[in-house]
Amino acid sequence: MMRSKLLSLVPCATGPFRTMSTTTKLTTVEVNDKTGIATLTMNRPPVNGLNLDLLRDLRQSIAEIEGNKSRGLILTSSNPTIFSAGLDIMEMYKPDKERVRAFWTALQDAWLALYGSSVPTAAAINGHSPAGGCLLATSCEYRVMLPKFTIGLNETKLGIVAPMWFMSSFLSVLPRREAERALNQGRMFTTDEALQIGLVDEAAGTKEEALEKCAQFIGTFAKVNPIARALTKQQFRAAELEQLESERAQDLEKFLFFINQPAVQKGLGIYLESLKKKAKN
Numbered sequence: 001m002m003r004s005k006l007l008s009l010v011p012c013a014t015g016p017f018r019t020m021s022t023t024t025k026l027t028t029v030e031v032n033d034k035t036g037i038a039t040l041t042m043n044r045p046p047v048n049g050l051n052l053d054l055l056r057d058l059r060q061s062i063a064e065i066e067g068n069k070s071r072g073l074i075l076t077s078s079n080p081t082i083f084s085a086g087l088d089i090m091e092m093y094k095p096d097k098e099r100v101r102a103f104w105t106a107l108q109d110a111w112l113a114l115y116g117s118s119v120p121t122a123a124a125i126n127g128h129s130p131a132g133g134c135l136l137a138t139s140c141e142y143r144v145m146l147p148k149f150t151i152g153l154n155e156t157k158l159g160i161v162a163p164m165w166f167m168s169s170f171l172s173v174l175p176r177r178e179a180e181r182a183l184n185q186g187r188m189f190t191t192d193e194a195l196q197i198g199l200v201d202e203a204a205g206t207k208e209e210a211l212e213k214c215a216q217f218i219g220t221f222a223k224v225n226p227i228a229r230a231l232t233k234q235q236f237r238a239a240e241l242e243q244l245e246s247e248r249a250q251d252l253e254k255f256l257f258f259i260n261q262p263a264v265q266k267g268l269g270i271y272l273e274s275l276k277k278k279a280k281n
Ligand SMILES: CC/C=C\C/C=C\C/C=C\CCC/C=C/C(=O)SCCNC(=O)CCNC(=O)[C@H](O)C(C)(C)COP(=O)(O)OP(=O)(O)OC[C@H]1O[C@@H](n2cnc3c(N)ncnc32)[C@H](O)[C@@H]1OP(=O)(O)O
Pocket: 046, 047, 049, 081, 082, 084, 085, 086, 087, 088, 089, 090, 128, 130, 131, 132, 133, 154, 155, 158, 160, 161, 162, 163, 164, 254, 255, 256, 258, 259, 272, 275, 276, 277, 278, 279, 280
């Protein structure tokens, strides 16, 4: 994919800095040349639905950030009210056989890249973050969320099941008992509730403030040996990463089997209709 490189002056919480900015259609990577921190922004209207292209873009951008020696990665959205609406349901509803395989494989790749990223990661959650959106946020090491939005793994409410590795990310943030209950309920937490339960680390009034708080978190590693930190993180996360790495073919087949069940297709169709009706009203 063609990528345009440009140097730009962008406003930042602590002043305007020259940033190296790489833009694709669906994500932007901006590296602040003062802090060395990369901001990875999702930009797929209308709701940052995670489709095949966005997932591939995300993985490519994460690899680019790893490669350009950034000091950290902040994940955010260009949409002022939606971080990510989760997986694009259109990829799973009446799917094309080959495409849906590529889609799930791209999701596995994106998760492995983000959860296993060697750089410190933080999510500036500047909008709603259901299901796959929550997966991305909980794959990061730190979360800052804006008020009056919601976050959670709501899969059971759609009649689908969060795979084990979605649960792993959730469990790396929430105590087991809270995680199990929320997963079974398909519970979406408001910002205040998410803060109280520990699903997010901080709240912020504006996106700029959220980005600044994420940058401060990443700054806490400034005096830590980066190789020791990266190896520690990798070891800490190794079990979940290795589980998916070793079972990814079975995970794909399980997903395909599940998603192709007539009852699941029917449920997704009804859910999509309800979303569309809501959008019209
Ligand atoms: C035994 C089994 C063992 C193991 C299991 C193995 C496999 C498991 C199988 C499957 C696992 C799948 C895991 C799934 C994860 C997911 O992420 S599913 C997606 C969940 N997401 C949601 O439920 C969010 C739905 N959306 C919303 O709640 C709202 O849209 C919003 C709060 C995000 C934003 O609200 P608004 O700003 O009001 O926007 P609208 O609702 O009007 O939406 C605008 C537009 O976008 C469409 N849309 C919204 N979300 C999605 C989506 N996720 N996918 C596709 N399209 C979406 C919406 O329909 C509107 O479209 P138009 O009407 O404008 O065409």
